[in-house]
Amino acid sequence: MSSLYLDESLDLAAVGRGDAVTLLGDEARHAVTVARVRAGERVSVGDGRGRVVTGVVATAEGRRLELAVDEVCDEAEPSPRLTLVQALAKGDRDELSVQAATELGVDRIVPWSAGRSVSRWDGPKAEKGRARWSSIVREAVKQSIRAWIPPVEPVASTRELPARLAGERMLLLVPGAATPLSAIRPDGRDLALVVGPEGGMDPAEIERLREAGGEPVRLGAGVLRTSTAGPAAIAVLSVALGRW
Template structure:
């Protein structure tokens, strides 16, 4: 299997088999000096916007790698799109959710400052946290050899969620809900899965978000951790929507 390297500045959809692609900068340095990619090895390069090229490494330099392309694959963006609204959580539980959700095909991620979130992204920490999640997403895309790189939005409050998710169908993962996710029937809208922190979504937030049109749904009889609820729901939706 090819190892994937990303360069969002490339326009790989215009590349044709037999052509060459040059990977430069930090990504090329990592490939050559850390992963020790050598001429003759087969790798893939993606642009994060749906195109992947596969081929054989023709030459390498300290911060440059040239690939002779033998296959170009352009993936359309899945419809409907799935956004994970992941509440900030203590430890690395929110990061584990973001990593797994990316590997499972989520299309966008929104960090959520829920009322019960122990972790707080405030001031300079807000952008630092977003960049940390974006780095996790990028590495997960490379590991799973995905064509699309999900965007990570700025941290969002409960009051800001309806506007941030305008036009999307909000699904609140709530263990006490009567409706189940497996009963969901697509209505043409993109989907946003809202996952609470360790203490769950507060009653006030449930009331506020349902008033804005969100639908509480449950996964099953058990209560999942914040690190597993989102990925589990994405797996269910992948099967229901024919994405798998």
């Protein structure tokens, strides 16, 4: 399988078989100096917006990688979409969730400053944290060779979540909930999985989100860490949506 490199600034819309695509800057430098891609190897280049072109490398030097395209793949934006609302968590547990969720096919990520979140994105930390998650998402997209880059939205408070998720079916991952996630059947709406921090969601938060249309669901009899609950739920829903 060829390696995927991303350049969101490239206009791949008019690129077809037989055309040449040139990758410049940091992505090209990484390919040439870190991954040691050489002329004659096959690589893929994506724009993060659904198009991936693949071909044989003609030039690999410094911060320049040029390939002759022999394959073009267009992937429609997934519908219904899967959104992960991931509560901020201590250490790297929230980052682990974001990475795995991206590899498993999540379509959008909303950082959530939950009541029990130990980590806080206040002031300048908010944009720094978002940039960090966006970088993790980008690398996970390359790892899993995905055509679309899931956006990472600004951090949301509990009060802001219902508006952020307007029109989506909000599924609250709550251990002990009466309804198993495996019983959920798609109804045409986009799906949003809400994952709490260490210690779970505050009961008042659960009630507030329920009043806004949220549906408490459980993954199983046990209790998963915040780093694994979201990815596990995405796997379950991917089967229900026919993605897997």
